[in-house]
Amino acid sequence: MSFNNLDTLYRQVIMDHYKNPRNRGSIEGDHMTVDMNNPTCGDRIQIQLQVEDGIVKEAKFDGEGCSISLSSASMMTQAIKGKPVDDALKMSEIFSGLMQGNDIEEEDIDLGDIEALQGVAKFPARIKCATLAWKAMEKGVDEEKQD
């Protein structure tokens, strides 16, 4: 494997999100919090969501982890903010497919920066890093629905 391959993993946009995370911190006012660990490696992510009338009004994250898990969290919060919850879940599904090496269908929702993580699919050991924040988001939305 050459650096070209590494570059498919560590795309510039990923490193930018890692270095300058968007939506890092916590939400003031009403929100739900989901903590999730990756017990095999020690990564920890906290996602905070503010959902009103089925819309994700605010999304923030915090935690510690590698460039892939933190940049993915940053991109995820950016992508779902202002979107209907159903769209957020749809994105999560598409993202999960992306990690399994699937291509994005044309009619699918625009993922923006998130597409940069497509290269992670070639590094099976790192897929869990990329999906951690999405899993936390899904868990939060599920809990919200049950309330």
Add this chain to the structure above:
Amino acid sequence: MDVKAVRDEFPILHQEVNGHPLVYLDSSATSQKPRKVIEKIDEYYRGYNSNVHRGVHTLGTRATDEYEGAREKVRRFINASSTQEVIFTRGTTTAINTVASSYGRANFQAGDEIVITPMEHHSNIIPWQQIAKETGATLKYMPLQPDGTIRLEDAKETITANTKMVAIMQVSNVLGTINPVKEIARMAHDQEAVILVDGAQSAPHMKIDVQDMDADFFAFSAHKMCGPTGIGVLYGKKALLNDMEPVEFGGEMIDFVNLYDSTWKELPWKFEGGTPIIAGAVGLGAAIDFLNEIGLDQIQDHEHKLAQYALERMNTIEGMKIYGPQERAGLVTFNLSDVHPHDLATVLDAEGIAVRAGHHCAQPLMRWLEVSATARASFYLYNTEEEIDRLVEGLQTTKEYFGDVF
């Protein structure tokens, strides 16, 4: 020690990974297997696979002889006084759990103390947490020095008249610290406590003498010492094991089964319920032969040199943070600037270099070190200084690769 000749015995080492010759620096997680071990297991399955201790037929007799022969090899390997003191288990984890469940349940009560250290592997923490909750005993930690060593005076202070069990690793899988287990055993015995020594990271790398160490229990795994996965050993002093109840009940371990009650076989078989790990034991026996042929002292000396060389070379890299004492076993745990260990391990992997990244099953120790994760390069008899040079080059590359980010 002729490292080139040693390497020739390990088929797996002669391959390219991601376009580079493999540099395997993860032997603390699991070691590679020499041809003789692989062939011995193959020979068992091809030539005399049979259940042990029950057949009258020829294959069964041979399988039993090989299985019990492996036990004798283990006895000599750790200098136990009798094969009755050598119990085959699934690994170190099962061995420690057996002691915690059986010895702990019978001997601990509220007010008693179990003394461990913050550097323990999860498998030498959680069994004690669980039995402490069940019996009302208290879990107590020996303090560590800033370099990750234990001072004897601290050990002495922590072990009191209330202590019933001291459980400690002989070698740390993260810090490389070699703990003074013989001295700590004496302290435990002075307080009429027993001591369990977790030998998972020591038995593969140095001569073990359980009698000289005066360990009451000693546990280790075959797969970290050139043997197969799925088998390990629990050594226990005969007097203690005799008084302990088995934790697994079923075939192989019984003497006489009545409708409502049963009696157990004698040691060691009363702790080996079910068809034992025959191929595993045979493979472990071959691994012991292999290590003995080379010599544990030679292996320890070789790894010591590698560790000292690695420390010297790695310390020249700017931003390198190494954990643990200078005088150590054959491993180096570290972090490089702000590069997360996972990212670092991915870049090294692209260069064909296998290291471990994460918490190394030692979360309390990670918190003590105030890090969430670390990277670790660990060495064994087949590693070379050239491979450490490759690691150092790989780390330089990693720094360059992430250089514009941090």
